Amino acid sequence: MSSSDKPELVERDVKDKVDDKEDNSGFIDKVKGFIHDIGEKIEETIGFGKPTADVAEIHLPCINLEKAEIVVDVLIKNPNPVPIPLVDIDYLIESDGRKLLSGLIPDAGTIHAHGEETVKIPVTLIYDDIKSTYDDIKPGSIIPYRLKVDLIVDVPVFGRLTLPLEKTGEIPIPYKPDIDMEKIHFERFSWEETIAVLHLKLENMNDFDLGLNALDYEVWLSEVSIGSAELEKSAKIGKNGISYIEIPISFRPKDFGSALWDMIRGKGTGYSMKGHINVDTPFGAMKLPISKEGGTTRLKKNREDGGDDDDDDDDEV
Secondary structure: OOHHHHHHHHHHHHHHHHHHHHHHHHHHHHHHHHHHHHHHHHHHHHOOOOOEEEEEEEEEEEEOOOEEEEEEEEEEEEOOOOOEEEEEEEEEEEEOOEEEEEEEEEEEEEEOOOEEEEEEEEEEEEHHHHHHHOOOOOOOOEEEEEEEEEEEEEEOOOEEEEEEEEEEEEEEOOOOOEEEEEEEEEEEOOOOOEEEEEEEEEEOOOOOOEEEEEEEEEEEEOOEEEEEEEOOOOEEEOOOOEEEEEEEEEEOHHHOOHHHHHHHOOOOEEEEEEEEEEEEEOOEEEEEEEEEEEEEEOOOOOOOOOOOOHHHHEEEO
16 A cells, blocks of 8 residues: 555544534433423423412501511412422512511422412511611601512422512501590589590591501590590591591599699699500501600680680680
8 A cells, every 4th residue: 555545544534533523412412302392292291381370469467666477469470280399489678679588488388280379478577677778767657568479389390490580569667656645625514524525636647548447545634544545537647747536535533632622723743644546557557556645734714704604614735
């Protein structure tokens, strides 16, 4: 064999190797295609599919001056013939791009085959934490929020999937109303039992309306309790508004000692009020405290002749 034949042999070897590579890559592509086709056939035959999720509702079961308890209802539908585990729930609540609260709930349960489940995500916003972090968030205000939830599920064929959810809304930062006693109107006066009507002024310090349903409180005159009373009629207090209500009360003046005489003589005597109001708001029901410390009241006659006019027996505060 001559030396001139060697290049031809080398070229044939290289060509054979290239052909082998092309054959191998073609074979691998065919295998991948076959596996993909098999996977699609299995998915179509058995009925595997991706689960879906949506925020069904957001509840505020408890709102007071300290915190807001929030429950997020997430509806998850599983189209698969086998149960799928809900591996993790990752959530974030932010306002104007600022994080208010975040957390992770591991091993959150299982979604039944061909079924749907409502998963509840409970979170609690502590107002002191928010106000200490962001100075511009004031009591009585309403702030916008954005809720982000990532549900991580493990589905056969698909593997682990993340189902992202998002919801926006508003949440209040409630502030207690201001209460003051304008006057006391005496319906019947005796040393054994006096029946009177308290004229109260309630000022709503919030940026949302309050529907007053119930009020319970106790009044002290010079550190002596003159009794307690409850609201008989409902009332509405507009946002940043004032409402006047009348509360009946009965007490025994002889129990007051010198405090009542000071009031009659025009010297004035201290009083305080403490209690709660139950209100309806656009965000749900709330029970808010009311209090008045260090008030002063005295008996002021409107007519010198001391006649029987009802206004003569008004105690102005």
